[in-house]
Amino acid sequence: MKIVAMALATAFTEMFGLHHPIALAPMGGSAGGALAAAVSNGGGLGLLGGGNGDRDWLARELPVVADATSRPWGVGFQSWAVDVGTVERALEFNPRAVMLSFGDPRPFIEPIRRAGAALILQVTDLEEARQAVDVGADVIVAQGTEAGGHGARRGRSTLPFVPVVVDMAAPVPVLAAGGIADGRGVAAALTLGAAGALVGTRFQATAESLAGPLAKKGIVEGCGEDTERSRVLDIARGAAWPSKYPARTLGHPFLDQWRGREDELVADPDARQAYQDGVARGELPRCRYGLARPPISSTTCPAQPILSQSSPRRLKRH
Numbered sequence: 001m002k003i004v005a006m007a008l009a010t011a012f013t014e015m016f017g018l019h020h021p022i023a024l025a026p027m028g029g030s031a032g033g034a035l036a037a038a039v040s041n042g043g044g045l046g047l048l049g050g051g052n053g054d055r056d057w058l059a060r061e062l063p064v065v066a067d068a069t070s071r072p073w074g075v076g077f078q079s080w081a082v083d084v085g086t087v088e089r090a091l092e093f094n095p096r097a098v099m100l101s102f103g104d105p106r107p108f109i110e111p112i113r114r115a116g117a118a119l120i121l122q123v124t125d126l127e128e129a130r131q132a133v134d135v136g137a138d139v140i141v142a143q144g145t146e147a148g149g150h151g152a153r154r155g156r157s158t159l160p161f162v163p164v165v166v167d168m169a170a171p172v173p174v175l176a177a178g179g180i181a182d183g184r185g186v187a188a189a190l191t192l193g194a195a196g197a198l199v200g201t202r203f204q205a206t207a208e209s210l211a212g213p214l215a216k217k218g219i220v221e222g223c224g225e226d227t228e229r230s231r232v233l234d235i236a237r238g239a240a241w242p243s244k245y246p247a248r249t250l251g252h253p254f255l256d257q258w259r260g261r262e263d264e265l266v267a268d269p270d271a272r273q274a275y276q277d278g279v280a281r282g283e284l285p286r287c288r289y290g291l292a293r294p295p296i297s298s299t300t301c302p303a304q305p306i307l308s309q310s311s312p313r314r315l316k317r318h
Contacts (some may be wrong), residue, residue, distance in 0.1 A: 008312055011173040012139060012195035015118065016072045016096060020311035021042025021142075022186060023120075023175060023202030024303075026050060026076025026099055027149060028059070030215075033064025033305055035208040040071040042110040043311075044303035047074045047099055047120075047194050050090060052081035062093045072096040074120070079103030080242055084111060099141070102150060103246050109135055122177070122198075124152035124245070129165045133172065140169050145229075146179030150245045153229065159192070166193035187312040193306040199310065206303040232258045235265045236275035254278075 010021045022044040024031055028051025036046030048065050051060055065073050074097030075090050087098065088111050098112045099124035112119050121132040123139040132140045142165035143151055144158025155161065157176035164173045177190035177198035187282050189197045203209065205216045229246045232255045241247070249255065254275050265271055 008127050008190075008261075009190065010190070010195040011171075012175065015139070016045055017172065018045055018072070020307055021190065021196030022311060023047055023178065023196065023198045025198050026074075026101075027200050027204055028052065028078070030209050030211040031097075031200075032208075032210040033061040033066075033068065035203060035206065035210070036065045036073050036075075037068035038206075038208045038303040039203065039307055040069040040073045042307040043071075044307050045072060045074060047076045047097070048095075050075045050077045050082070052078050053086035055086065055089075056091060058086070066093045074098060074117070076101065077123060078106075079105050079108065081299075082108075084108060087111060091117060097139070101141075101143075102161075102242070106135060106139075107131075113316075120175075123165065124155045126164065126168070129168055133169050133208050135243060137169075138170060139173050139195075140165060141173060141175045141177050142166075142194070143198075144176070144178030144246075146250050148227070150241060150247045151178070151229070153244050153246050158189075162189065162192040162194050181310075183310045186310055188243050190312060202310070203303055204308060206306060207301060208303050215307055224277060226254075230259065231262050232254055232265065235262060236272050238272065238276075281316075310313075 008021060013021050020043045024036060024039040024044060024046045026047035026049040028049045030089045031049030036048045039046035041125050057140060058241045060128045076099035077087060079100045082105030084107055087108050091111060091200060095117055097120050099122060100108060101121035105121055109119060118138040120139040120141060121137040122143055123129040123132050142162045145151055145155045146158050158176055161305050162176045175196045176192060176194040180186060180189060180199055181202040186197045204211050205220050227248050229248045231243060231246045232245055232248055233252060234241045236254055274315040285298035
């Protein structure tokens with residue numbers, strides 16, 4: 001008897017012609033053109049991390065992904081921070097999808113539709129999920145609180161949140177996000193009714209990621225118990241994130257110093273400047289995001305092998 005592994009088809013893979021039900025989370029600053037292209041070339045959906053719409057960064061990274069893959073790819077933005085003109089410029093590179101997160105997506109829908117790109121909306125609570133359904137999202141990402149980086153302060157964990165969104169959104173495909181770092185997590189997402197998974201932190205620790213060596217090392221060596229959600233490092237960096245979306249980060253000495261004293265830090269420009277000076281001198285590490293999950297690997301390797309290893313397969317017996 002011969003057992004053959006076959007690619008698993010879902011509504012999400014069929015929508016974009018993918019081999020794996022996996023999308024790269026569009027992590028601002030680290031999911032650059034090389035990483036997005038690697039995920040797309042490997043059979044997933046690579047999403048460029050457009051973040052707050054930094055024009056110089058996008059001018060550099062958009063041509064990289066557009067030139068490096070003939071497979072479907074997309075770009076993601078933070079709705080609260082980006083403007084319509086920046087999204088329109090990204091659409092000139094013909095992404096197959098645009099993903100919007102953390103804020104009101106409505107100002108961007110018309111240009112996305114006009115360009116013929118699929119609309120992917122990430123939601124962190126049921127109110128956002130209802131809005132995503134109402135505005136006609138093509139794909140909805142249900143982000144649980146285990147997710148690395150920014151997410152809901154008062155959300156639900158991935159396990160109970162995903163099936164609720166799946167039932168609410170049907171027949172719109174839903175991707176699960178939050179704490180998913182290997183094939184077991186993707187398989188669990190499919191069991192919950194999702195059509196795939198959005199994976200971020202695991203791909204941040206790859207050769208193609210734009211994250212720095214110390215950040216990658218921290219991700220590989222850390223685990224869920226080493227992370228916490230907080231606004232401290234956003235305040236210190238001068239990042240004007242809405243307070244409802246704190247960031248899950250790995251441990252940091254500045255976080256230890258200011259935990260629970262966020263209002264004091266907001267009112268203390270000297271302390272914020274001290275943080276930025278310390279980072280610039282290399283005396284303090286930069287903010288390092290992490291997700292609540294088991295240790296992921298002992299090495300930093302290319303994205304494509306991770307993509308293949310993280311994809312569940314349907315087994316056919318001969």
